[in-house]
Amino acid sequence: MAEEAILHIYRGNNDKGEMVEYRVPVQPGMVVLDAVHAVQAMYSPDLAVRWNCKAGKCGSCSGEVNGKPRLMCMDRMDKYPAGEPIVIRPIKSFPVMKDLATDVSWNYRVNKKIPPFQMKPVATSLRDADAKSAGSESRRDSATAEPRFSQEEADRVQEFRKCIECYLCQNVCHVLRDHEKHEEFGGPRFFVRVASLEMHPLDCGDRLELVKDQLGLGFCNITRCCTEVCPEHIHITDNAIIPLKERVVDRFYDPIKKLLRIVFPKA
Amino acid sequence: MDKYQTFEYDVVVIGAGGAGLRAAIESSANGAKTALVCKSLLGKAHTVMAEGGMAAALANVESRDSWKTHFRDTMRGGKFLNQWRMAQLHAQEAPDRVRELESWGAVFDRTKDGRILQRNFGGHTYPRLAHVGDRTGLEMIRTLQDKGIHSGIDVHMEVTIRWILKDGNRVAGCFGYQRESGRFVVYKAKAIVLATGGIGRSWEITSNSWEYTADGHAMALWAGADLIDMEFVQFHPTGMVWPPSVRGTLITEGVRGEGGVLLNGKRERFMFNYIPDMFKGEFAETEEEANQWMAQTLAGERPTARRPPELLTRDVVARAIRREIRDGRGSPHGGVFLDIASRRKAEDIKKKLPSMYHQFKELADVDITTDPMEVGPTCHYAMGGVRVNPETQESTVPGLFAAGEVGGGMHGANRLGGNSLSDLLVFGKRAGEHAAKKAKEVSQGTINADEVNRVAAEALKFFGDEQGENPYAIHEELRLMMQSLVGIVRTDEDLRAALAKIGEYRARAAKAKVGGNIQYNPGWHLALDLKNMLDISEAVTKAALERTESRGGHTREDFPETDKEWGKVNCVVRQNKDGIQVVREPRPPMPAELEELLKKD
Ligand SMILES: Cc1cc2nc3c(=O)[nH]c(=O)nc-3n(C[C@H](O)[C@H](O)[C@H](O)COP(=O)(O)OP(=O)(O)OC[C@H]3O[C@@H](n4cnc5c(N)ncnc54)[C@H](O)[C@@H]3O)c2cc1C
Numbered sequence A: 001m002a003e004e005a006i007l008h009i010y011r012g013n014n015d016k017g018e019m020v021e022y023r024v025p026v027q028p029g030m031v032v033l034d035a036v037h038a039v040q041a042m043y044s045p046d047l048a049v050r051w052n053c054k055a056g057k058c059g060s061c062s063g064e065v066n067g068k069p070r071l072m073c074m075d076r077m078d079k080y081p082a083g084e085p086i087v088i089r090p091i092k093s094f095p096v097m098k099d100l101a102t103d104v105s106w107n108y109r110v111n112k113k114i115p116p117f118q119m120k121p122v123a124t125s126l127r128d129a130d131a132k133s134a135g136s137e138s139r140r141d142s143a144t145a146e147p148r149f150s151q152e153e154a155d156r157v158q159e160f161r162k163c164i165e166c167y168l169c170q171n172v173c174h175v176l177r178d179h180e181k182h183e184e185f186g187g188p189r190f191f192v193r194v195a196s197l198e199m200h201p202l203d204c205g206d207r208l209e210l211v212k213d214q215l216g217l218g219f220c221n222i223t224r225c226c227t228e229v230c231p232e233h234i235h236i237t238d239n240a241i242i243p244l245k246e247r248v249v250d251r252f253y254d255p256i257k258k259l260l261r262i263v264f265p266k267a
Numbered sequence B: 001m002d003k004y005q006t007f008e009y010d011v012v013v014i015g016a017g018g019a020g021l022r023a024a025i026e027s028s029a030n031g032a033k034t035a036l037v038c039k040s041l042l043g044k045a046h047t048v049m050a051e052g053g054m055a056a057a058l059a060n061v062e063s064r065d066s067w068k069t070h071f072r073d074t075m076r077g078g079k080f081l082n083q084w085r086m087a088q089l090h091a092q093e094a095p096d097r098v099r100e101l102e103s104w105g106a107v108f109d110r111t112k113d114g115r116i117l118q119r120n121f122g123g124h125t126y127p128r129l130a131h132v133g134d135r136t137g138l139e140m141i142r143t144l145q146d147k148g149i150h151s152g153i154d155v156h157m158e159v160t161i162r163w164i165l166k167d168g169n170r171v172a173g174c175f176g177y178q179r180e181s182g183r184f185v186v187y188k189a190k191a192i193v194l195a196t197g198g199i200g201r202s203w204e205i206t207s208n209s210w211e212y213t214a215d216g217h218a219m220a221l222w223a224g225a226d227l228i229d230m231e232f233v234q235f236h237p238t239g240m241v242w243p244p245s246v247r248g249t250l251i252t253e254g255v256r257g258e259g260g261v262l263l264n265g266k267r268e269r270f271m272f273n274y275i276p277d278m279f280k281g282e283f284a285e286t287e288e289e290a291n292q293w294m295a296q297t298l299a300g301e302r303p304t305a306r307r308p309p310e311l312l313t314r315d316v317v318a319r320a321i322r323r324e325i326r327d328g329r330g331s332p333h334g335g336v337f338l339d340i341a342s343r344r345k346a347e348d349i350k351k352k353l354p355s356m357y358h359q360f361k362e363l364a365d366v367d368i369t370t371d372p373m374e375v376g377p378t379c380h381y382a383m384g385g386v387r388v389n390p391e392t393q394e395s396t397v398p399g400l401f402a403a404g405e406v407g408g409g410m411h412g413a414n415r416l417g418g419n420s421l422s423d424l425l426v427f428g429k430r431a432g433e434h435a436a437k438k439a440k441e442v443s444q445g446t447i448n449a450d451e452v453n454r455v456a457a458e459a460l461k462f463f464g465d466e467q468g469e470n471p472y473a474i475h476e477e478l479r480l481m482m483q484s485l486v487g488i489v490r491t492d493e494d495l496r497a498a499l500a501k502i503g504e505y506r507a508r509a510a511k512a513k514v515g516g517n518i519q520y521n522p523g524w525h526l527a528l529d530l531k532n533m534l535d536i537s538e539a540v541t542k543a544a545l546e547r548t549e550s551r552g553g554h555t556r557e558d559f560p561e562t563d564k565e566w567g568k569v570n571c572v573v574r575q576n577k578d579g580i581q582v583v584r585e586p587r588p589p590m591p592a593e594l595e596e597l598l599k600k601d
């Protein structure tokens, strides 16, 4: 009685591979990842695919479904026309390891270039005034005095911190996908990461030179493709990239500000 | 053995969730050359999925809170079987671990005066869970990950450890395979920290991912370590029930913490009928009072009304839901309703529970701001785990440490929501510190090449031309069986039947066959993992058979009462030449001042 779905799945590695057809029964509410799992259970236990949460929270299951970048665990089968093959491929911007699993280690290398969070010295006035009620019963190291900031300040970076590192934005950005500038360009994911640190209410690091020179922010020409695919609906371009570009311009290209900085280095 | 790639470290941490990352950071900070090994990519461990929050008596929202109340709540939630010293250290140190996370860049939701906001959760007397909407785990793992990669740790991703190697009585290293290449690797180490998480993949309906195949539990057992409290498996009251594709997927307790109520198929708010004696007088007994508590809490007042019974501990709520469903008062798809739509404004729901909103909208076509969710119990968390020294997290095998969900003792018979994330940090740090210390005290052991070769040969036996079963089929049967015979409610007869089945699956699993080759082959990986799942399923079943009473996450239909005598002992599981054995061991005596805390009203 169950309906059947026709899947065309990439099988192979980075050098060679083919599209293989499979047929699996469809259940109500089924997602593409379920169909891939059904193929593993029914036909091909060695089909490689990554997943963890099956609820859009871990960013493991990125793929291209009918040419569109998707989290396969959030991609409903009933969205696709019944009876027509659904084409499932690994994401294109990274080398295929096997089948649907790609080598995304480059992203981890880029991330490592970004200097980590650096806590501002918390002014005494910001510290918990009445530590007696909060911490007297609990042990408390002095290194962790309590900083304060508002929810509004938190909101701004919490948007960026929602990123689940699915790398779908990296996958669609033409600077990586078509121009393969992996050496000079960090990609939207890492602009989001830098923004989450630069706009952090407690951070005192400085990553503008890095984002300009090593992460190649200038290559981005604001096409907004990354924002469109982000499953976390992060406004990558408007809220992370453009403000970073403005900061870079202010710092490195605004002649008056530059002069002021030479004269009054602390201003 | 020389044919295998070999690494040498002071400390190897197996697992890169909250516990493993925290342990590795601490180990490295204490001067040990440290490796962090994980099955998935970095940042994808179970911890990333944690939703509701991290429990710590910061007392930001309710100044009356203190470690003492947190300790008391934890012990009562665990039905007093917890190792008291772990519960005490946890309650005392959790606030510092949360603040430390903030000092490493975590951005928690804020109170009006700019401090870390805390929310209500089941079993916690006061609002206590530091959180970030409903994605607290993501915040935690990302913060630790970004700290960790700059801490001089070597990260080995997509490597599965299969076996702990010993030199005599002590740890000498571990053996595993790289998932992509399929190649075997040997790690020499002076100390090992297990931080491998849980065991839920042996049940049909579960919130747990493919990683939860009980690897760490099994490796510890095989290495001769004791496991403790294995009969206690937590079924979270609220998993999704429809559509089938998402059955078991978690709905955070935060929904109830934010005011959500449970209704049966007749739309009755049934939890008032299930308040256990132990909690009588502490919870609202009428809807009116529960609503008043809600109104006061939302207004930011200190509530004078008592808490709604939806905030009872998970074991109680899960059993109540099961009862409603069994007695024919379920929802259309065999669950009950969880309603927040009628309790909170749409914009608040989207703000405080964004991923729940998204999850239901995308996967179940339900808008939780206008309609109730359908929910039912889902296998969620292993209270049982490796028995450790509470101060150092060292197991009964010298040099083998354990922290996080794979560790046992902290939560007793039932874990309170939010107590896992704090547990990861408190005991992850301790494990890392003491593993590094151990590494300073001892030299590298000698790896036994025969042992390595034997484990390697065993792993490869699943390839070959002979006919054999697909491991997926055996796994599926195991899951169905454990769900029906070793689920929320157990009987002697069912448990014995389960043991027989486990024996049968074991014989079949030994002869399973997989196609393809050793490269990135999930079928092969599953064939290997079946052994872990079967051994730990046996451990759970035997411990459950032994405990002839009902307590926390262990309910015996044939022994429905909680028995005082059983409250004095823990079940310890160990393996010897006769197989997997269960023994009863008396709980360590608690100091009088802590006993006093438990008595207090
Ligand atoms: C959906 C969901 C929501 C939750 N929400 C909350 C919450 O709000 N609050 C709370 O306190 N708790 C919550 N929990 C529970 C909590 O998240 C987990 O108990 C906790 O994250 C476990 O952390 P861990 O560090 O012990 O292990 P994990 O985070 O699971 O990490 C295990 C690590 O071990 C690795 N590993 C496993 N086996 C091997 C092997 N053989 N070789 C190498 N590596 C291996 C894995 O790859 C992984 O890196 C939730 C759980 C779930 C499933």
Ligand code: SF4
Pocket (backbone or CB within 6 Å): A172, A173, A174, A175, A187, A188, A219, A220, A221, A222, A223, A224, A225, A226, A227, A237, A241
């Ligand atoms: S907006 Fe910039 S970063 Fe985003 S896809 Fe376009 S070019 Fe790439």
Ligand code: SF4
Pocket (backbone or CB within 6 Å): A059, A162, A163, A164, A165, A166, A167, A168, A169, A170, A188, A189, A192, A226, A229, A230, A231, A232, A233, A234, A236
């Ligand atoms: S920014 Fe969005 S699309 Fe890019 S990795 Fe993060 S979640 Fe994925």
Ligand code: FES
Pocket (backbone or CB within 6 Å): A050, A051, A052, A053, A054, A055, A056, A057, A058, A059, A060, A061, A062, A071, A072, A073, A074
């Ligand atoms: S499996 Fe986690 S996002 Fe799809």
